Amino acid sequence: QVQLVESGGGLVQAGGSLRLSCAASGNRFSVHTMAWFRQAPGKEREFVAGLTYSGGHGNYANFVKGRFTISRDNAKNTVYLQMDSLKPEDTAAYYCAAANSIMVYTMQHQYSYWGQGIQVTVSS
16 A cells, blocks of 8 residues: 655745655555656646656756656655746646556546645746
8 A cells, every 4th residue: 555645835936946746655666667647627637757767867848848757766755856947827626646557547547546636826
């Protein structure tokens, strides 16, 4: 079992930055692929970025490439999402997810564990 808690959301102006954190509890965090999804009102939840347990460059949705960076610190059981050059269309609830996998999945049903979500609002 893995429990996930997100933090770091809030209100920011367009062009600004935020860093989301996802703290994991439970064992075997280091073997889980971690990902961030988001869901805007009236829209489906969508994949944002993911990173395998070994780290590396990460996988990103096209709409965040070059603006967002996912990273993890296995010693702290934490995954991060650095969000730069934020746009109003990035406004959404952001969710941290974990899958016991060596691959980055982009479909939400492939993730077993979820955080409660945290709101990010970007004003124009």
